[in-house]
Amino acid sequence: MMVKVLGISGSPHRHGNTETLLDAFLEGAQGAGAATEKVILRDLDFTPCQGCNACHRKDGCIVQDELTPLFGRIAEADCLALASPIYTMGITAELKGLIDRSQYLWARKYIAKTLYYPREHLKRHKGVFISTAGQSWDYVFDGAFPIITAFFDITGFEYWDNLIANNMDRYGSIRGHPTALAEARDKGKRVVDVIGKAKERNPAPSGES
């Protein structure tokens, strides 16, 4: 059973530390037999959430743009890897733009109550947060975690693990980091193994991922 891994890079610049870490994670996943895909958010034309709350009254988002099909791909993925560097103690505005647009799913889950992820679904769907930060503080990712937790909860992924590396200013780049890239490849492989086994034990109902 093919495991689908979707990596989303929320970094405004290409091939930086965070995207390199995401690449290593996807490489590990691919090595374990997964089908991987990478989306670069800055290449998509999209509007952030307008806060209109229309999705609280009527199903779906009134904004239709290049994020609309991306939410479809997120729903089809078995593993979602969200990557963002830390800017000003949080994720980038680009990734926050994607996350805020999940409000229509939040409304389905918590207002209309038409969306529900059973336990078996969460066993088959794993979320990984990938991030790098220039600062050495050990709390530098703390502002990002609650946002990522909320997004995985809304999109139906169990928050499986983090791949985070701080102190980039000291290492110069992720390539100078002693363990991060190897850890990323290892976790990419392991998450595919975990999902593969879960899919065997808890097969998805037909028509669902």
Next chain:
Amino acid sequence: MPIKVLAFATGPRRHGNSETLLDWVLASLGEEPGVVVEKFALNEIRVNPCRGCNACETLNKCVQRDDMDMLHDRIVEADCIVFATPIYCMGICSQGKALVDRAQVFRSRKYVLKLPVVPPERKGKRLGIFIAAAGQKMDYVFDGAIMSAKCFFHVIEVKDRDIEYLLVRGVDAAGEVETHPTAREEARATGKRAVARLREMRGPLAGSG
């Protein structure tokens, strides 16, 4: 010299709950003699996200040309900076995060280029006010946002101890803050406390011309 207050309503929904809180605080500030208030709604101007190019670390300015150009000098000149945001997915809304991230130019100036962000005589005499409205009631709903807000204030030379907070939970629908039992009074008190502190920072001659 008047006390200059610069305020940002960062939410995408005009006159929503966080902007209403902001307006109450600004009314409380503005009715005091010698206080001049200027407010911007991010919805009406253009502040792009940070591109992460790090050019400001050498150029001491941002390579992007948008409304941040006119906000830059105002941020430097203000005595009090007020930042209001709705909480979306446990964080600052993406529009607000874009403004926060664009303060990177101040961070580069302060920590990389070691240049002053404000003239030395104004250091420690700037006040920040962080206003947030959340639909949820969890006690940790503001935690992620506060980390980024603090960072924003630090780089624009507002110390931790000089940040006032007005955080209101459980207001989601348009206008809901109007029915909150204490929010209006808290907002008024926040404004009064801010003016008192700003006058104290200026010393005994404040307001004498």
